[in-house]
Each structure stands twice: as structure tokens, then as C-alpha cells.
Amino acid sequence: MVQTNWVKAELEQAHPSLAISVEAMATQGDKILDVALAKIGDKGLFTKELEAQMLLGYAEIAVHSLKDLPTNLPEGLMLGCITEREDPADALVVNTKNLDYQLDTLPEGSVVGTSSLRRLAQLRHHFPHLIFKDVRGNVITRLNKLDAGEYDCLILAAAGLTRLGFGERIHQLIPSNISLHAVGQGALGIECVQGRPEVIDIIKVLEHEPTSQRCIAERAFLRELEGGCQVPIGVNTRIEGDQLILTGMVASLDGKQLIRDEKRGQVISGEAIGIDLANILKDQGAGEILAEIFASVRPEA
Numbered sequence: 001m002v003q004t005n006w007v008k009a010e011l012e013q014a015h016p017s018l019a020i021s022v023e024a025m026a027t028q029g030d031k032i033l034d035v036a037l038a039k040i041g042d043k044g045l046f047t048k049e050l051e052a053q054m055l056l057g058y059a060e061i062a063v064h065s066l067k068d069l070p071t072n073l074p075e076g077l078m079l080g081c082i083t084e085r086e087d088p089a090d091a092l093v094v095n096t097k098n099l100d101y102q103l104d105t106l107p108e109g110s111v112v113g114t115s116s117l118r119r120l121a122q123l124r125h126h127f128p129h130l131i132f133k134d135v136r137g138n139v140i141t142r143l144n145k146l147d148a149g150e151y152d153c154l155i156l157a158a159a160g161l162t163r164l165g166f167g168e169r170i171h172q173l174i175p176s177n178i179s180l181h182a183v184g185q186g187a188l189g190i191e192c193v194q195g196r197p198e199v200i201d202i203i204k205v206l207e208h209e210p211t212s213q214r215c216i217a218e219r220a221f222l223r224e225l226e227g228g229c230q231v232p233i234g235v236n237t238r239i240e241g242d243q244l245i246l247t248g249m250v251a252s253l254d255g256k257q258l259i260r261d262e263k264r265g266q267v268i269s270g271e272a273i274g275i276d277l278a279n280i281l282k283d284q285g286a287g288e289i290l291a292e293i294f295a296s297v298r299p300e301a
Contacts, residue, residue, distance in 0.1 A: 001022075001024060002163055002164055003063050003065065003163060003188055004022055004063040005022070006163075007063045007083070007188065007190065007206065008020050008022060010205075010206055011202065011203065011205070011206070014205040014206075015202060015205075018202065023053065023058065023059055025049055025050065025053070047062070047064055047068060047069055047070065047191070050062035050064070050191075051073075051074055051077055051191065054077060054191070054192070054193050055074065055076055055077065055193070060192060060193065060196065060199050061080070061190050061191065061192045061199065061203060062190070062191045062192075063188055063189075063190055063191075064188065064189045064190075064191060065160070065184075065185075065188065065189075066082060066183075066184030066185075066187040066188060066189035066215060067157075067182040067183060067184040067185045067186075067187075069184065069189045069191065071183075071219045071220075071222050071223035072223065073191065076193060076194055077191055077192070077193060077194060078191070078192060078193075078194045079189055079190075079191055080190050080191065080192040080199070080200050080203050080204070081189070081190040081192075081200075081203040081204055081206050081207045082187050082188070082189055082190075082207060082208065082211055082212040082215050083187055083188040083189075083190070083206050083207070083208055083211065084187070084208035084211050085159075085186040085187040085208070085211040085214070085215075086158070086159035086162055086163065086186040086187075087158045087159060087162070087173070087186060088157075088158075088159060088181040088182075088185040088186035088187075088236075089158045089173045089174060089175075089176070089179075089181060089186075090119060090155050090156070090157060090158065090173075090174045090179045090181060091155070091156055091157065091158040091161060091170045091171070091172065091173055091174065092153055092154075092155060092170075092171045092172040092173075092174060093143070093146060093153060093154045093155075093156055093161070093169050093170065093171055094146075094152065094153040094171045095146050095147055095149065095151070095152060095153070096147075097152075098110070098152050098153055099171070101153075102171075102172050103123075103127070103153075103172055103174060103178070104126075104127070106127070106130060106152065106153065108129040108130070109129070109130070109131055110130050110131065110152040110153065111130075111131045111132075111133050111150075111151050111152045111153075112130050112131065112132050112133070112151065112152065112153055112154070112155060113132075113133050113134070113135035113142065113145070113146065113150070113151035113153070113154040113155070114132060114134070114135065114154065114155040115134055115135055115136055116155070116182070116230075117230055117231060117232045117253060117293075118179075118180075118182055118231070118232045118233060118234050118251075119155045119179060120132050120232070120253070120255075121232035121251035121252060121253055121254075121255050121258070122178065122179045122180065122232070122234060122249070122251060122255065122258070123155070123178075123179065123255070124253075124254060124255030124256075125251060125255035125256070125258045126178055126255075128255065133151060135151065135154060139156065139160055139161065139164055139166065140164075142154055142156065143166065143169065153171075155174070155179075157181075157182075157185055157186070158170055158173055158186075159185065159186040176236045176247070179234065180234025180235055180236050180247060180248070180249045180260075181234060181235065181236060182234065182235075183215075183218040183219055183221070183222045183233070183235050184215050184218060184219065187208075187211050187215055189215075190203050190206065210239055213239065213244060213267050213268075213270050214237035214238075214239065214244065214270070215237075216270040216271055216274070217237055217244055217246045217270035217271070217273045217274040218235045218237055218246065218274060219274065220270065220271045220272075220273070220274025220275050220278075221233075221235060221246060221248050221273075221274035221275070221277050221278050222235075222274075222278075223274075224274065224275045224278035224279065225250065225278045225281070225282070225286065225287075225290060226290070227290060231290060231293055231294070232249075232250065232251040232252070232253065232293065233248070233249065233250055233290075234248070234249040234251075235247060235248050235249070239267055242266060242267055243264050243265070243266065243267065244264065244265060244266070244267045244269070244270055244273060245262060245263075245264040246262060246263050246264070246270075246273050246274060246277050247260065247261070247262040248260070248261060248262070248263075248277045248278070248281055249281075250281055250286040250289055250290060251289070252289050252292070252293070253293060253296065257285075257289055259281050259284045259285060259286050259289070261277065261280050261281060261284070262277070263276050263277040263280065
């Protein structure tokens with residue numbers, strides 16, 4: 001809702017005569033909090049209900065955290081706009097007894113809360129002496145569990161903490177050599193109905209081209225690997241002049257296998273860069289790692 005209301009305010013400022021209303025609803029990912037995300041699937045886990053409203057004609061747009069938006073959208077819908085990205089890094093948040101520690105100095109056996117297989121795999125790879133425990137719920141719920149002593153620390157998206165006003169809880173931004181972020185992390189994606197150019201014209205005022213170029217490459221990488229937001233696939237992108245550099249990673253759940261490489265090319269060729277890097281990782285064994293993961297975390301009936 002914070003993200004949606006930000007989009008609403010920005011559109012109203014750009015289009016003063018535009019009337020905008022917000023229809024709030026819970027998604028499957030919001031409702032099921034007692035099962036790990038990977039076990040309930042990720043095909044539209046946080047988007048399906050919103051997409052139904054658009055396809056039925058009850059809404060013109062839906063605002064998503066881009067990292068939650070599948071790379072293949074339902075027929076009749078499209079990604080109309082990508083907003084300027086907040087810092088896409090993962091963040092370490094600690095309880096008061098661990099304020100003297102950084103991620104690499106946490107005592108052996110410290111309990112780390114995360115619901116992301118991507119974070120889990122990378123952190124297990126680098127810090128096998130830590131204990132990892134699933135954590136669900138919204139950011140406030142997770143912080144309350146941390147402060148109650150259920151966890152020694154949490155790994156959360158820096159962008160989400162900042163947007164919700166909890167930026168002061170960020171104890172450490174985790175460097176990309178430890179944890180590559182999720183595809184699209186830190187950016188908002190505005191989904192809309194195809195064949196409505198008047199809607200696209202309205203929302204395009206929020207388009208941020210450098211962010212869009214980076215996220216197009218990241219989403220192409222993920223799509224080519226046939227992955228979703230609940231598999232251990234991480235990325236990092238940067239733009240240097242007219243060059244876009246994409247780093248990608250695939251890891252096994254236990255963190256023992258981790259394949260990482262990078263590809264660069266013209267900024268305008270983000271789609272091709274993402275596809276090429278995915279195939280480079282496949283040649284190094286990423287396909288076999290992902291096939292094993294898909295078999296082990298197949299959604300429960």
C-alpha cells in the first residue's frame with residue numbers, strides 16, 4: 001500500500017485532473033503465512049488476484065514490487081512501466097544484543113531469518129556456521145519477531161525497509177560479492193491491460209530508463225533460466241557509459257554449489273545480454289542445479 005500510494009501521488013502530481021482510486025486486496029502470498037513460500041509455488045503468488053481485477057475490467061493498473069512480478073505475464077496484460085530503483089541490496093537487521101556484529105562476524109550458531117531461497121543459498125555458501133530459519137509475515141511482523149528474540153538477525157531488502165520508514169534498522173548493506181540481489185529488487189513494476197495506450201501514456205511519466213534497461217536484462221536472464229522469485233537465482237547490474245554489465249548467479253539450496261559469471265554489452269541490448277548470460281551459466285551446470293531444486297521444492301497440493 002505504501003508503494004501504491006506513492007505511485008498514486010506521483011501520477012496525481014503529473015496529471016492534476018486525473019481521478020485515481022485504490023482498491024486494496026490480499027494476495028495468496030499475503031494470506032498463507034505458515035508454509036514456506038517455495039512450497040506454495042511462485043506463479044503469481046503476490047500478483048494473481050490483482051491481475052484478475054484488471055482482466056475483469058475493475059482496475060486499470062496494479063503496482064508490484066518488480067521482484068514479485070513473474071517474467072511471463074497472463075495473456076492480455078503487460079508491464080507498462082518500471083520506476084526508478086531504490087538501492088537493490090540485501091540488508092542485515094539485528095536485534096539489540098548483536099549490534100556489535102557484522103554478517104561476517106556473527107557468532108557460530110547465530111539464527112538468521114530469511115524466507116528467500118536465493119539469500120539462503122548464498123549465505124550458506126559463505127557462512128555455513130550460521131543457522132538459517134524461515135520467517136514470514138510483513139516487515140513489521142518480522143521485525144517484531146526479531147526484537148522478541150526469535151532470531152539473532154534478519155536479511156531483508158534495503159528498499160523495502162527504506163520505503164516503509166525503517167531505514168534506521170539497516171545495520172549493514174550486504175555487498176554483492178556475498179549476496180546478489182533478486183531480479184528487479186528495489187524497483188516497482190506497474191502492470192496494465194494491453195491495448196490501452198491512453199493508460200500507458202499516463203503511467204509512462206514514472207518510467208526510469210536506466211532502471212528499466214537494467215531490469216529488462218535481469219528479467220530476460222531469469223526467464224531464460226525458467227526460474228521464479230523462489231529459486232536461488234541472483235543478479236547485479238550496472239551501467240558504465242553505453243555498456244550494461246550483468247552478473248548472474250545460480251546456487252544449490254545447501255550453498256555447496258554456486259555458479260557465477262557476468263556478461264556485458266550495449267545498454268540497448270539488455271534482453272540479449274540476459275539470455276546470453278543464462279546460457280553461459282547453463283553450460284556451467286546451472287540447469288542441473290535448478291532441476292534438482294524444482295524437484296525438491298515442488299509446491300504442496
